Amino acid sequence: MNTPEVMVTLSVLVGVLTVASLTSFILRKRARPGPNAVLDNLNARINAWWVMIFVLAAAFLAGPLAVTLLFAFVSFAALREFITLTPTHRADHIALFMSFFVVLPMQYWLATVDWFGFFAVLIPVYGFLVLPIASVVFGDPRNFLARTAETQWGLMITVYCISHVPALLTLHIPGYAGRDALLIVFLLIVVQSSDVLQYIWGKLFGRHLVAPELSPSKTVEGLIGGVLSATVLGACLWKLTPFQWWQAAGMAFVVTMMGFLGGLVMSAIKRDRGVKDWGHLIEGHGGMLDRLDSVAFSAPIFFHLTRFFFTP
Template structure:
């Protein structure tokens, strides 16, 4: 895998500059009284959390591919734990969960890091889908069997399999591309996360028509359109650092941000079904790890497949 390359560093310099500006604007809004009470505290918590998250990402990018793979493996473990807490698991399911946490998860990331793409692509959606029901059925408890097994399988797909596609991008060697795959990972994370933030901003500024009120009351048509279009424009602006032409960057950014939105919507539907507001409280002001990964869960596999089909 390639080492950290300077374009990725410039992405993070830009993010830190944006965070400085956001911090100054937030402080001004709070001091002038335009934002106060719980809203002010939430805003401060969110910006503080972004400083920590971007700082951690910048650090692991400087440490190389192994650190990035390990970081997302730990994120997967935290996300899987969050998902498991809202499932209908019983004592008889503990063996299957233990295998999911301590065997399947590390093996998936080892396969990604060792650049064994065939087995990394098949481990969870084929072998684990066959193995986990066997482990559960041998316990002899059939009450809620389908629901319990399906929830564990779905948790592995979302929290481990899909997330592992992010470090898997680092294994790609695109002919004629002068930068490292680190830059492509940074591009994906920046565009998709920018879409999330911009959807929130546009929704607060212009949102009138609720998109899916029973799933996520805060999501609006205007917010979605403004966020996706703005983030796609960002993707186009960063096209010189990618192997894409400007129009290709725009289409790919539009695709991954759309899938990112759908991922967030589906994860919101799961939370509503279980009666929880956030997946957890690990990230102050943002909820849990899954609350931050929900967009990347759907967009990362699509982005990897686009690169594999179109540029390898």
């Protein structure tokens, strides 16, 4: 892990966030007194970015193991949010215990030791088969299919998908040794920037809703403007990656589209449960999953595209 290069990149982000914070402060001073939904939301997003940058910087300074442990904690918190919003029975307790304290740690351990074959199948194969068995031994058939599917979905989204972020550190890309951490930086900057840019473009020019039943704030104009802007940003960041500028743009386009579609999927689940947010861990932004839903859907695609096309 090339810490100085990562730190320089994060320092640039701190500078950008400083400008954004000052701009938000000036806009707040010039706005009319009282609540302002747009400025409040923008300020909450900026604050969330500050937290993310400092936490990531600390983890990168501590080394690859710290990065893996950070995302393991993120997965734990996200899985807890997911399970909290899904009905469970006493018969599910063993399966849930295994999910939190066996499957989750094992998935991240596999990412740490670079055992890709087992890492890729632990949850979608063994977890898919073993966890229902752990629930069925109690002989409780009530809503069994729904209960089992919810646990499996929770593991897939919050553990399997998110674990692909630190797994980027294990890729052996020719000519890119020691710089794998920059792949994480690239992924998070592009995906999270796309979310912010979609919000800004939507507020400025949004007229047509993409899926009003799922997310009343997502517009066609916001989607197009945000994805294209984030794609351009990805192309500008190509030197952080092993890609050419046009490859970085293509990667950025794919992950931002996956992030957007993933956000719709997670919104559908929230609407099904009758809630606005997954939790209240992050002030003004709900829970962990509210901030990482797009990352969860984009990380595995980014990881596998990079592994398939850029590793021996």
